[in-house]
Amino acid sequence: MSEQNSAARRGVPETLECVLAAETSLRSRMRYLAAGLAGGCAAVLIAVLWVTEPQPLPARTQVAFAGLIAIGLAWAGFAGWVLSRxxxxxxxxxxxxxxxxxxxxxxxxxxxxxxxxxxxxxxxxxxxxxxxxxxxxxxxxxxxxxxxxxxxxxxxxxxxxxxxx
The missing domain is CATH 1.10.287 (Helix Hairpins)
Incomplete structure (x- = not known):
C-alpha cells in the first residue's frame, strides 16, 4: 500500500499504477506459485518413475523423460525467479x-x-x-x-x- 501512495505522490498516472499493482498482486503471485509447484512436482514424479524402473528404458523413452523433466524444472525455476522479485x-x-x-x-x-x-x-x-x-x-x-x-x-x-x- 505504501508503494501505491508513494507512486501517487510522485505523479504516476492511475492507469499505470493499476497495471503495476496487478503485476505484483497476491493473485498473480499465487498463479506463479501454482505453476512452479506443478512444474516441480511433475519433474520430481517423472524422475522418480525413471529412477525406479526395474529394467533400463529404451533410449527414446529416456529422452522423453529427460525432456519432460527439463520442462518441469524450467517452470519451477521460472516461478522461483518471478516470486523472488x-x-x-x-x-x-x-x-x-x-x-x-x-x-x-x-x-x-x-x-x-x-x-x-x-x-x-x-x-x-x-x-x-x-x-x-x-x-x-x-x-x-x-x-x-x-x-x-x-x-x-x-x-x-x-x-x-x-x-x-
Missing amino acids: RRPLFARDRVLGALIAFAATVATSAGGTALAVARGTMVEALVAALVSVALVTAAGFALVRARSRRRELLRRRDALQQEAD
Missing part, C-alpha cells in the same frame, strides 16, 4: 513464460507427431499434426502478445520518465 517486472515475466510455453509446445508437439507417424495410421498422424499446428500457433500468439504488452509497458514507463525530467 519484489518489484514490477514490466511484463518480462510474461515474455519469459510465453517463451517457455512455446519451446515446450514445440518440443512436445514434435515428439507427439513423430510418435503418431511412427506408430499410427495416416489419419492419426494427420490429427496429431493438426493438433500440433494449432497448439504451436496458440503458443506463438501468446508469445507475440506478451512481447507486445512488454513494449507497451516500457513505452509508458519511458514517457513517464520523460515527463518527470
Whole structure:
C-alpha cells in the first residue's frame, strides 16, 4: 500500500499504477506459485518413475523423460525467479513464460507427431499434426502478445520518465 501512495505522490498516472499493482498482486503471485509447484512436482514424479524402473528404458523413452523433466524444472525455476522479485517486472515475466510455453509446445508437439507417424495410421498422424499446428500457433500468439504488452509497458514507463525530467 505504501508503494501505491508513494507512486501517487510522485505523479504516476492511475492507469499505470493499476497495471503495476496487478503485476505484483497476491493473485498473480499465487498463479506463479501454482505453476512452479506443478512444474516441480511433475519433474520430481517423472524422475522418480525413471529412477525406479526395474529394467533400463529404451533410449527414446529416456529422452522423453529427460525432456519432460527439463520442462518441469524450467517452470519451477521460472516461478522461483518471478516470486523472488519484489518489484514490477514490466511484463518480462510474461515474455519469459510465453517463451517457455512455446519451446515446450514445440518440443512436445514434435515428439507427439513423430510418435503418431511412427506408430499410427495416416489419419492419426494427420490429427496429431493438426493438433500440433494449432497448439504451436496458440503458443506463438501468446508469445507475440506478451512481447507486445512488454513494449507497451516500457513505452509508458519511458514517457513517464520523460515527463518527470
